[in-house]
Amino acid sequence: MSSLKSTVEEELIAAIRNIPDYPKPGIVFRDITTLLGNPRAFRRAVDELVHPYAGIGVAKVAGIEARGFILGGAMAHQLSTGFVPIRKKGKLPHETVRIAYSLEYGVDEMEMHKDAVKPGEKVILVDDLIATGGTAEAAVKLLRQMGADIVAACFVIDLPGLGGRRKLEALGVEVRTLISFEGD
Ligand SMILES: O=P(O)(O)OC[C@H]1O[C@H](OP(=O)(O)OP(=O)(O)O)[C@H](O)[C@@H]1O
Ligand SMILES: Nc1ncnc2[nH]cnc12
Numbered sequence: 001m002s003s004l005k006s007t008v009e010e011e012l013i014a015a016i017r018n019i020p021d022y023p024k025p026g027i028v029f030r031d032i033t034t035l036l037g038n039p040r041a042f043r044r045a046v047d048e049l050v051h052p053y054a055g056i057g058v059a060k061v062a063g064i065e066a067r068g069f070i071l072g073g074a075m076a077h078q079l080s081t082g083f084v085p086i087r088k089k090g091k092l093p094h095e096t097v098r099i100a101y102s103l104e105y106g107v108d109e110m111e112m113h114k115d116a117v118k119p120g121e122k123v124i125l126v127d128d129l130i131a132t133g134g135t136a137e138a139a140v141k142l143l144r145q146m147g148a149d150i151v152a153a154c155f156v157i158d159l160p161g162l163g164g165r166r167k168l169e170a171l172g173v174e175v176r177t178l179i180s181f182e183g184d
């Protein structure tokens with residue numbers, strides 16, 4: 001790992017706030033609101049997330065509610081692509097595809113609009129964090145159901161102990177993460 005890379009990682013780790021026992025006892029919540037509120041760290045994170053994907057014909061960035069919207073909107077702007085919201089159930093007004101999923105501390109359902117991606121379009125998926133990978137796996141399935149070509153799934157934070165990266169890689173998805181917290 002180069003010293004430049006480790007500086008970026010250190011900066012991002014320092015910008016994240018760790019909240020023990022939220023939302024449930026035993027979970028250390030990795031809170032990126034402090035990173036988003038730090039102009040330098042926010043720009044660094046978005047620059048790092050987008051840099052492999054400039055100029056390769058990406059059509060859409062798909063962001064997972066809620067924090068994936070913030071990162072994904074900035075990435076889409078920087079890459080000059082469209083943005084696709086993947087939302088918790090019941091929030092999107094037009095025809096949707098829906099899927100149930102489980103995550104580190106519960107179960108839920110997510111949706112996207114059926115016309116949000118065209119078959120064959122190159123899409124980057126983004127969220128703030130991958131833990132068990134249940135959320136991102138469901139998003140991958142929705143996008144593929146609509147014919148998206150998923151170039152990569154990107155996250156600021158990996159919790160490698162929870163196996164999410166392996167889950168996505170088993171689906172043939174390239175995974176890119178900026179920092180990881182071992183032992184979560
Ligand atoms: O890899 P997983 O185990 O699926 O967990 C990761 C998901 O958990 C968090 O969102 P959360 O479900 O807490 O929803 P929120 O964005 O509405 O707070 C995070 O932003 C990811 O979307
Ligand atoms: N530990 C954690 N911190 C923040 N978001 C999460 N989503 C799932 N696990 C999480």
